[in-house]
Amino acid sequence: MKISRRKTLVAAMSLAVFGLAACGKKEEAKPEAAPASTVAATAAAEPLKVGFIYVGPVGDAGWTYAHDAARKQVEAKFGDKVKTTFVENVPESAADAERVIRDLATQGNKVIFGTTFGYMEAMLKVAKDFPDVKFEHATGYKTADNLAQYDVRTYEGAYLAGIAAGKLSKSGKLGVVASVPIPEVLRNINAFTLGARAVNPKATTKVVWVNKWFDPGKEREAATTLVGQGVDVLMQNTDSAAVVQTAEEKGVVAFGWDSDMTKFGPKAHAAASVIDWSGYYIKRVGEAMEGKWKSETTWWGLKENMIDLKAFNANLSDDVKKLIAEKRQGVIDGTAPIWKGPIKDNTGKEVLGKDVVADDKFLHEIKFYVEGVDGKVPG
Missing domain, CATH: 3.40.50.2300 (Response regulator)
Structure with a gap:
């Protein structure tokens, strides 16, 4: 620890005791308890x-x-x-x-x-x-x-990263190294994909689960697998910098997660979804x-400055950064919500009707992949 x-x-505090002088019929003063302000001051210290x-x-x-x-x-x-x-x-x-x-x-x-x-x-x-x-x-x-x-609201940072990914990917094949299949992580994968497909409707996302929050070895292995499948942009929902390091070694693009990971892959690191x-x-x-x-x-989330896409690579174009800034403001002021229907899962089932904006209850209960994500959610 x-x-x-x-x-x-x-x-350090002490109490002074005062005696009363005998005078006429005055009674001897009784001892008094310490004033409440004194007790409070001691506690405050x-x-x-x-x-x-x-x-x-x-x-x-x-x-x-x-x-x-x-x-x-x-x-x-x-x-x-x-x-x-x-x-x-x-x-x-x-x-x-x-x-x-x-x-x-x-x-x-x-x-x-x-x-x-x-x-x-x-x-x-x-x-x-x-x-x-x-x-x-x-x-x-x-x-x-x-x-x-x-x-x-990590999914807000993932969405902005997805927009950049959709613009940066040459193959249209994106990859996510994922931790544990709970709604929080599924939201992030889906939001990343929604962002990418907002600028490249043909973009797809592959997912490799490591079933741990922090395991650099497994994270590196998962990233290597995704690159081997043709992925040229990586996002992660894991805790180490192994994915960014692997991207640097393999010559692909990656996004830092939770903090700025630029130093682990100066060329690969496009930006980071940073939590404060x-x-x-x-x-x-x-x-x-x-x-x-x-x-x-x-x-x-973004509105309260708890999450944001930051640490942009110097090579990221002004056009992409401008687009991200516009989408960011739209999420904050509600003019461009991320989760607005129609949205389908990757089996073609509509999960959010036309013009319906998801509430927090919906977001907390996500157990599906959106259209564009390959595979099935682990049982």
Whole structure:
């Protein structure tokens, strides 16, 4: 376990005792309790302990890197008023996750962020045993009185990447290295394909699943397989930079995921779908400090600056960047929604009627590939 370098500052306080002089019929003063303001000041001097649980290594790229960069922003914002702790490489297995979450609560962390889908059940269980601790779970769907849920609309970044991919691909064959077949990942694959087909209606997407969030070896193998199938543009929904590195070696195009991965493939890296969690973490930690925290569900995206397509390659044309900027604004102001019918799945079945705009319930329940994605969703 690694602990931030912030030091705890505790104000030393003492009570002065005053005696009353005997005078006439005045009674001797009774001892008084410390004023409420004094108690509050003492409590305020104690830093709020905040814990983070990561599924991968903090490293220098990807999902966990993005969360840890935001944790550092929390420290920068609040200084000695907070003390943050993180535990990396925590498996999603119930026993491992529960053990770490319970340890952080026992150690006095009053706000705990679990940053991957697989921690949901363990957080729900531990939250019942620590009602005074505020728990937050990323990408899941269950809440409790002291358990909130938060997520990022990664599909918006994937859609913008798809637009660029559709313009950059010479073969029209795109590939995605995918992690785990849950709605979150399927949304991203589909949005990437919708973006590509918006500018190239004949574009297709192949998918290779690695069934892990972080496994550089498997990610590299999957990327190599896709390139061998004729794919010339790669996207990923995995946590390492292996896909971008492979693209650099194979001479194809790739998009960074969750963070800027340019340094891993300067020629291959077209742009990156970058997540910035700092606004959310600062808001929630601030609310906990002020006694305003409450359980809620949050899903932020382009509009809230939590996701964006950034780190454009210098070789990306101004025309492509201009098109991306226009589509981005259309998503933000609602004039060009990503999920607007008619949309069909890849069997030809209509899943969204003409002019119907998908709501969040629809998006959370996606279990299909859209038209243009090859293959079947794993059972």
